[in-house]
Amino acid sequence: GAVVSQHPSWVICKSGTSVKIECRSLDFQATTMFWYRQFPKQSLMLMATSNEGSKATYEQGVEKDKFLINHASLTLSTLTVTSAHPEDSSFYICSARDPGRGISGANVLTFGAGSRLTVL
Amino acid sequence: KQEVTQIPAALSVPEGENLVLNCSFTDSAIYNLQWFRQDPGKGLTSLLLIQSSQREQTSGRLNASLDKSSGRSTLYIAASQPGDSATYLCAVLDDKIIFGKGTRLHILP
Numbered sequence: 001g002a003v004v005s006q007h008p009s010w011v012i013c014k015s016g017t018s019v020k021i022e023c024r025s026l027d028f029q030a031t032t033m034f035w036y037r038q039f040p041k042q043s044l045m046l047m048a049t050s051n052e053g054s055k056a057t058y059e060q061g062v063e064k065d066k067f068l069i070n071h072a073s074l075t076l077s078t079l080t081v082t083s084a085h086p087e088d089s090s091f092y093i094c095s096a097r098d099p100g101r102g103i104s105g106a107n108v109l110t111f112g113a114g115s116r117l118t119v120l
Numbered sequence: 121k122q123e124v125t126q127i128p129a130a131l132s133v134p135e136g137e138n139l140v141l142n143c144s145f146t147d148s149a150i151y152n153l154q155w156f157r158q159d160p161g162k163g164l165t166s167l168l169l170i171q172s173s174q175r176e177q178t179s180g181r182l183n184a185s186l187d188k189s190s191g192r193s194t195l196y197i198a199a200s201q202p203g204d205s206a207t208y209l210c211a212v213l214d215d216k217i218i219f220g221k222g223t224r225l226h227i228l229p
Contacts, residue, residue, distance in 0.1 A: 006163075034217065043209070043221040044164075093163055095217070109154075109217060113163035 002028050004096050006112030013084055014120055020080045021115045023094035029074035030096035034109070035067075038091040050077045084119045091116050122147045124212055126220035134228045135202055141195040141223045143210035148188045155184050155195050156209040158222070164209070168195070200227045 003026040013019050023033055031052050036044040048069050049057045056069035066088075068080040077096075081088055095109040123146045133139050143153070152171045156164040168177045168184040170193070176185040183196040193210055207222040 036219075044211075044219040046216055046218070049216065091161075109213070111156075111164045111166070116161065 002096075002110040004030075004094065004110045004112040006094055006115050008115055009113060010116040010118075012118045012120065015085050016083055018080055018082045019084055019117060020078055021092055021094075021117075023077045023079070023096070023112055025075045025096045025110070028096075030077075031074060032097045033071060033077040034095045034097075035069060035077075035079050036093045036095070038093065038114075044093060047079075081117065084117070086119045089117055089119045122150075122212060122214055122218045124210060124218050124220040126208075126210060126223050128223060129221065130224040130226070132226040132228060133200060135200060137200050138196065138198050139200055139225075141197070141208050141210075141225070143193040143195070143220055145191045145193075145212045145218075147214060148191050150188065150212045150214050153184075153186055153193050153210060153212050155182075155193075156211065158207045158209060160207075167208075197225075202227045202229050 005024045005026055007022045011019055033050040035047045037047050038044045046059050047062045050069045050071040052071045052074050058064045066082055071077040091114050093114040095111045097109055125144045127142045150172055152169055154169045155167045157167055158164050167182055168179055170177050170184055170186040181198040186193045205225055205227045207224050209219050209222045211217050211219040
């Protein structure tokens with residue numbers, strides 16, 4: 001079945017540094033990928049929709065200059081947290097839509113295992 | 121604006137009991153609804169996916185139903201086991217995926 005890989009699974013960084021998280025679709029081409037953030041005991045919140053070859057669409061309240069999303073290929077989207085601060089510490093999860101799964105599967109999303117960011 | 125609500129927020133039941141988790145959504149124009157399991161500090165595991173044209177899906181001890189017109193879904197877990205302890209999330213997909221806040225389930229040995 002479809003597999004989405006996220007890397008790194010956890011990262012600790014100092015305040016003010018930038019961190020890049022990768023989301024890869026391993027056995028399918030994902031024209032659309034989604035990035036979510038989850039704070040402790042909170043639900044997943046959609047941050048942005050990433051479309052291959054075009055600019056990401058950010059949800060209201062998400063700073064596009066702080067959370068840089070690049071979807072340069074059909075199998076890779078990256079999320080860069082720039083100038084990270086302790087309040088950015090969170091669990092970041094990506095998901096990908098596999099358009100090759102036919103009409104019934106076109107709206108099925110496959111999720112990565114998540115990346116836990118801790119900013120000191 | 122689509123909103124997804126899950127009740128209860130937390131649930132503890134003795135091992136072996138059957139249980140029902142509830143999910144409601146405000147806009148019935150959805151493509152599908154998914155139930156996920158999330159263990160502490162882990163990513164999501166997809167449990168069941170119900171397309172908008174379907175009314176239920178079953179996998180092992182799990183059964184999920186969907187009533188689009190009333191904006192409700194239930195996840196039924198039969199013969200609960202301690203390994204079922206986790207947070208269960210439901211999510212609906214319209215033009216984007218919206219998650220509920222989850223139900224934290226604890227199965228007592």
